[in-house]
Amino acid sequence: MNRRILFSLAGLLVAGFLTAHGVFSEPAPQSTRKAFNSPERIVQAPFSEAVLANNTLYLSGTIGLDPKTGKPPAEIEDEIKLLMGNVQHALALAGMNMDDVVSVQVFCTDLSLFEKFNPIYKSYFTKDMPARAFIGAGSLLRGGHFELQAVAVKR
Numbered sequence: 518m519n520r521r522i523l524f525s526l527a528g529l530l531v532a533g534f535l536t537a538h539g540v541f542s543e544p545a546p547q548s549t550r551k552a553f554n555s556p557e558r559i560v561q562a563p564f565s566e567a568v569l570a571n572n573t574l575y576l577s578g579t580i581g582l583d584p585k586t587g588k589p590p591a592e593i594e595d596e597i598k599l600l601m602g603n604v605q606h607a608l609a610l611a612g613m614n615m616d617d618v619v620s621v622q623v624f625c626t627d628l629s630l631f632e633k634f635n636p637i638y639k640s641y642f643t644k645d646m647p648a649r650a651f652i653g654a655g656s657l658l659r660g661g662h663f664e665l666q667a668v669a670v671k672r
Contacts (some may be wrong), residue, residue: 553610557584567607572671574611578624579603580661589661593630597637600663605641608669617669618647624654624664634663 552565567576581589581600589596608614623634631651639646647667657664 551611553607555606555610567611569611574608574613574617574669574671576604576607576665576667576669578664578666579607580657580659580664582659582661588659593633593662594637596662597634600661600665601638601641604665604667611669611671613669613671615641616644617671618642618667619670620668621647621649622666623649623651624657624666625651626654626657626662628653630662 549569549571551569553567553569554565564577566579567574569575579600581596581598581603583590583595583599590599604618605615608617623638625631625634628651634651654664
């Protein structure tokens with residue numbers, strides 16, 4: 518083989534190696550991450566209420582506790598409203614609202630409460646409903662009937 522062909526092959530091999538190892542690619546953008554916690558938070562535990570990673574907000578599980586007693590209210594409807602209010606508050610801390618929510622998991626100690634939960638839950642959204650799972654659960658912290666966990670994406 519002549520030298521020109523050998524140099525061309527060597528150059529192609531080096532270029533292929535460098536391309537495969539990302540030498541010519543743009544550096545990956547730095548991920549931003551920020552935790553949010555309400556100063557009025559009732560339960561002090563080792564987790565953040567929400568974590569914003571780039572434009573996605575991950576909400577920890579929340580339950581509908583009465584802020585005065587630290588327990589769920591006697592009326593299920595009031596518990597659901599407190600629960601949904603907690604979600605709204607966590608979203609607002611990150612500059613979001615309920616219509617930014619894309620996925621929800623609801624854990625419930627009594628699946629017969631499904632029909633009571635839905636109309637109140639639905640009233641908190643004005644656009645498309647997020648994907649959702651409604652999951653039967655054993656006992657929940659502090660005697661709650663529901664725990665809700667969600668993911669929101671900033672529009």
